[in-house]
Amino acid sequence: MLTSQTSITARHPIDLSNRNSKEEIQRRAASGNITWTGPLVMVTARSIFAVLAQALVAFIFWRLQSPDPLRASTAWWPVTGTLIDIGCLALLFFYTRREGIRLIDLVSINRSKLGKHILIGVGGLVVLFPLVMFGGSFLAGLLVFGTIQPALPPELMTKVLPLWAVLYSRIIWWPIWSVIEEMTYDGYTLPRLQVLTGGRTWLAILLVGFGWALQHAFLPFMPDLRVFMFLFIQMLPLVIVIQLIYLRFRSLVPTIIMHWGMDLISTILMISVA
Numbered sequence: 001m002l003t004s005q006t007s008i009t010a011r012h013p014i015d016l017s018n019r020n021s022k023e024e025i026q027r028r029a030a031s032g033n034i035t036w037t038g039p040l041v042m043v044t045a046r047s048i049f050a051v052l053a054q055a056l057v058a059f060i061f062w063r064l065q066s067p068d069p070l071r072a073s074t075a076w077w078p079v080t081g082t083l084i085d086i087g088c089l090a091l092l093f094f095y096t097r098r099e100g101i102r103l104i105d106l107v108s109i110n111r112s113k114l115g116k117h118i119l120i121g122v123g124g125l126v127v128l129f130p131l132v133m134f135g136g137s138f139l140a141g142l143l144v145f146g147t148i149q150p151a152l153p154p155e156l157m158t159k160v161l162p163l164w165a166v167l168y169s170r171i172i173w174w175p176i177w178s179v180i181e182e183m184t185y186d187g188y189t190l191p192r193l194q195v196l197t198g199g200r201t202w203l204a205i206l207l208v209g210f211g212w213a214l215q216h217a218f219l220p221f222m223p224d225l226r227v228f229m230f231l232f233i234q235m236l237p238l239v240i241v242i243q244l245i246y247l248r249f250r251s252l253v254p255t256i257i258m259h260w261g262m263d264l265i266s267t268i269l270m271i272s273v274a
Contacts, residue, residue: 079169129262133262140232
């Protein structure tokens with residue numbers, strides 16, 4: 001009997017790309033392996049870690065007797081962002097292990113559709129990213145400042161760092177950041193909230209969109225409510241569109257490709273050597 005079963009498995013290998021499917025998540029939720037705790041923790045974790053990471057840098061600048069430690073800390077999140085990723089990766093490892101799946105299962109790589117998903121990611125980067133990003137910026141400017149070209153703090157547009165920090169940001173930070181961020185919001189939180197809300201996909205998208213945009217409002221944190229609201233509203237349309245792309249293809253490959261491109265462009269255009 002064992003030999004026969006093994007033979008069948010060899011001829012028809014188990015498709016590991018569906019371990020994060022809606023049906024599989026429903027099954028694990030019904031068995032009690034998925035509760036509200038994990039998704040609610042993950043939808044807020046990156047914002048909390050972002051505040052803690054910036055507070056650490058501000059504390060270092062305070063110890064170095066900087067005249068404005070908080071302001072000095074705002075440029076460093078592409079470096080300390082890896083601390084955010086480490087914290088989220090640890091939480092994801094805990095919650096996926098509790099479900100009996102692996103971290104890679106959140107990515108949902110379908111080898112038969114890999115080429116198609118890569119092309120979709122490239123297309124999304126070229127077509128959707130500029131439209132949605134500029135649209136979000138114009139909307140945020142109008143709603144918060146009353147103009148599509150608000151006078152924003154220069155720290156938001158340009159980050160001046162030492163050479164080693166610039167190299168770290170451009171070589172190491174963004175490939176890791178994009179993957180962990182997608183795994184956190186799209187790979188883990190969104191599909192589980194979709195199930196836990198009783199199939200109310202719109203509610204799951206709004207909850208994840210709020211948490212995701214909130215994270216960006218803390219990158220960096222500035223004690224200015226209008227700047228905070230601008231960053232939040234600016235990112236909200238983009239993170240909603242990214243969620244819709246994920247739900248359409250049920251794989252992180254397209255969204256990771258898009259995200260890699262967005263973050264690489266940001267590090268090139270917005271980070272300069274001191």
